[in-house]
Every structure is written in structure tokens, then in C-alpha cells.
Amino acid sequence: MPDQAFLGTAFHAPAPDRLDVLENSLIVVDDNGMITAVHASGSTDALSEAERFRASGRLVVLKPGQFLLPGLIDLHVHAPQWPQLGKALDVPLEVWLQKYTFPLEARYADTGFAEPIYESLVDSLLANGTTTALYFATTHLPATELLANICLRRGQRALIGKVAMDDPNECPSYYRDASAELAAADTRAFIDYVRRLPGNETQLIQPVVTPRFIPSCTDDLLFRLGGLAKETGCHVQTHCSESDWEHDFVIARCGMTDAEALDRFGLLTRKTVLAHGNFLGDTDIALIKQKGAGIAHCPLSNVYFANAVLPVRKLIDQDVHVGLGTDIAGGASPSIFDNARQAVVASRSLEGGVDVAIPPDRRGVPDSRITAVEAFWLATAGGGIALDMPIGVFAPAYQFDAILVDANAGDSNLLLYPDDGPYDILQKIIYSAGRTNVSKVWVAGRLVRTIGPKSQD
Ligand code: GUN
């Protein structure tokens, strides 16, 4: 892929409370997909560089109503739950797993079942603007390898884990690893597979150590996986303090909180992403911050399974790493835009309270709200920081993972008017952009999806 440049208006949020509008700027991307320069509008460099790229046909020029955003980052997706999206949300987490989710995930023993589902999921996430996804697969090695192949072929940046779960007390006989030893061996085999995958020399696809959560794993397995994370330097993902049931279960079994227990198993690292974290206490949060681990905020899913709102304002203010996750299919939308707006809505509900029987001055939790810009930061730069990867911002040395948001797309709810300034436009994108507005998607500088003619202009 040759080097290229992008001329137009881009938005990014290099800090939670900072929206930068790169108006009519030129973003230069090298042949490896890395941003090498961001030139301000009208600067001498911008003009001469733009001419150079234009002359060789490697300049993408945005039209009025089109904006570049960093690609969206989904920190928590259960790939096998894609067929369950939008249903089975009627029971609590511990029932949902046994009644609906484990039977569905068990079917991925058959790669023929898995293949069309995984292809459809990856295509849909890209169509919604998700350039990086952190995936839970299933316990099955072949189907998890298949997911890695599909992400690589489609060009999505993906971090993927073979799910490890071996405890016969919580996992049904038809869906669990046969032993801690075999679960750890398959995890290692998957790490080796991805790292040696032909075509994955840039490590666009990365393996992740993935204990489902403490309740479904024996201590033996958790210690083995902690050792593997240390030995291989891989990312780690798991669920943590999601619901009352999960939080209490871990305290009863381990005699300590979820975060403390994960740390004891060696699973709390700079490259760990903890899904949910709704019930984390102040000492848990301090521990997570000290370790540099991150939290995947899944605000749609939390409505069904957490019965709680994550105090994300507090986490942002304390500089704890945090981004957004869809938690497909606990959350019934594949869109990080939907989750960004739900993060704002949930934070406003937390602040205002919801029970009218309580007087307004005691109804909510003061100072809980986040803004649309903070939701945008969570969806992009926040996710990149949580993953410890140079993504989510338009700056030199970052990867050019980007989406073209087109307000003039057909059938669009995103309506701009001449009075709208850049901040209005960003708010409107966060509140009302949908799949139809994501007209092009680039990962590492490669155009991986486009609506309409493939030509760039
Ligand atoms: N905890 C353990 N497994 C799961 C899962 O699949 N989804 C959610 N939301 N929580 C979990």
C-alpha cells in the first residue's frame, strides 16, 4: 500500500474534555498505515503536501458534510452471541448464561455453524464503524482460529481470546474445557497460531488470554492463565464485578473482591480489560489504576444484567483507563455510537435519579454526568489507551484507523444546518449518526469498507 493523504475536517478527542476540530487539515499516512503528519488548514506544508499527493492520485478529498473520525473501538464483544442479538434479555445473568448462552456457544464446536455467523458479525461491526474489536470467542480452538482468519481477511484490527472455563460447578458438561491443563494448553496453542498466522506480520490480529470470569474457572486454571499472560505478554480480558450475583459469588468463593482475586492470579496487568466493573469499590478502583488495567463500559448491557450504572464520570476524573463495549449480545446493538449515546443517557439518569418517590435533592448521585465529547473520547482515544495501542487519535505515530461520517448519506437521521458549528456537528454525530452515515472505513490506512462506488471521491 502506497503512502496517501486525507484533506478535510476531522474530529478527535485527545483528552476526555477536549474536542479538537482539525478543520480542513491534511493527514499524511505512510505505506504502513501510520500517521506521519497532521498539517493545519492552509499551512504551507499542507498546501505543498496536498499538491504532491494530488498529482500522484493519492489524495482523498472530503466533500461538504463529510468528516473524518478515529475508528470506533469496541472493548467487549462476544462473537458467538451474534445470533442472540436482541433476544433472551428476560432473565438475570446467571440464568441467561445457563439457559440461553452456553447452549448457543456450545454449537461453535462446528466450524460450519461458526463461519457464516462470524463473517456476518465482522462485516456488521465494520459497517458500524468499529475498526478495533476485543472479542471473546468460545472454548473451541478451531472456531476461534476461524474468527482470527476472518478478521484478518476483512482487515479489522482484532484482539481475540479462546474462552477458558473449566469449573464443573458452574459450567455444564456439554460446554466446558476438559481440565485446567487442557484449557491453558489450548490458550497457548491459540496464541501461537495467531502470532504465526501468515499475513499477520503486523500483528493486526492479537491473541488474548481470556478466562470467562472467576465463577466459571477453577483457581488452578486462573493461576495458569496468569502465568501465561506474564510469559507471553498478551492482553487479558475477563468479566469483573458485573452484577450483585457475580460480585457476591467471588467474595464468597475467594474471600476477596473480584479485582483483588484477579490480581492474586496474575491477571491484572497494563494490558487487561475488565468488562463492566459496576460493583468495584474504591480500593478495587485504586488497584486497577495502579496496575494500569482498563474497564470496558457496556452501558446497554448494564441495563439488563447489572441493574446498575457504572460511575464512569468518577473513573474518568481519576484517570482510570476506560472505553466502551457493546457486550454483544448482553447489549442489543452492534454500534459503538449507540453505546456512546447510552453512556451519556445512563450517566444523566445516575445523576438525576429515576425514582420519583424520592425527593429530587436525594434522588440521584451528584456530578455523575458525562458529555457527548467525553462519550466520543470513550469510544475512541479511551479505548486505545485501555488497550495500550496507538489508535483512537489523529496524531503522528498513531495508526490511521478512521471512519468517514457522511451527513449527506441517504436515509440519514444526521441532519446538519448552516448554523451548526463544529461542536454542534460532533454532538449531532454522537447522538444521531448511524450505520448509513459510516460511508468508508480504514484500518491501518487500508480501505476495508465503502458504501457505494469504490472510488475514493
Ligand atoms: N459473565 C460471564 N459470561 C458473560 C457473558 O457472556 N456476558 C456477560 N454480559 N457477562 C458474562
Ligand code: FE
Ligand atoms: Fe460480556
